[in-house]
Amino acid sequence: MNKTILFASLLALAGASSVAAAADNSWYVRGDIGSGRISVNGFGHSNNSTGGALDLGYYFTPNFGVEGGYVNFGSHNGVKVDGFGAGVVGKVNFNQDKTGFFIDGRLGLNHLTADGYGTSTSTTKPYFGAGFGYDFNPNFGLSANYLYNNAGKSGVSAHAQLISLGGEVRF
Numbered sequence: 001m002n003k004t005i006l007f008a009s010l011l012a013l014a015g016a017s018s019v020a021a022a023a024d025n026s027w028y029v030r031g032d033i034g035s036g037r038i039s040v041n042g043f044g045h046s047n048n049s050t051g052g053a054l055d056l057g058y059y060f061t062p063n064f065g066v067e068g069g070y071v072n073f074g075s076h077n078g079v080k081v082d083g084f085g086a087g088v089v090g091k092v093n094f095n096q097d098k099t100g101f102f103i104d105g106r107l108g109l110n111h112l113t114a115d116g117y118g119t120s121t122s123t124t125k126p127y128f129g130a131g132f133g134y135d136f137n138p139n140f141g142l143s144a145n146y147l148y149n150n151a152g153k154s155g156v157s158a159h160a161q162l163i164s165l166g167g168e169v170r171f
Contacts, residue, residue, distance in 0.1 A: 129148065
């Protein structure tokens, strides 16, 4: 059911955004790759594992947008943690022409699934992230990012983190 709601939300976003598509560089695709970590019940962090994210988004203004996508926190001690989500993003460029250095932040909900040891469990939890980077031109930028996701369920305290390098293409 949550996947249906997410899919319907993304379709609504696409339909509503097509009306405002006259603005240049409003749509974007963002990809990240980096180091994923999981902490469960205060036992510390698992070993680092390769993780990543892929998002599709739309900027309503140069500083505010929405996005939806997939995140993979990697595989930790035989358990793979990944999910789909949607949220809002804020961005501040330090130059008026949408180039140069920037900072950004994101906030939303991810529907996470943990698969391993012959079982699977899922939960929908909030995430937040922050990053800084450099836009080489109005269509392309690179960034360093941090993403945190509460991943606990049923009395289990779990947290997932992704520290990554990302690229964003705007069209």
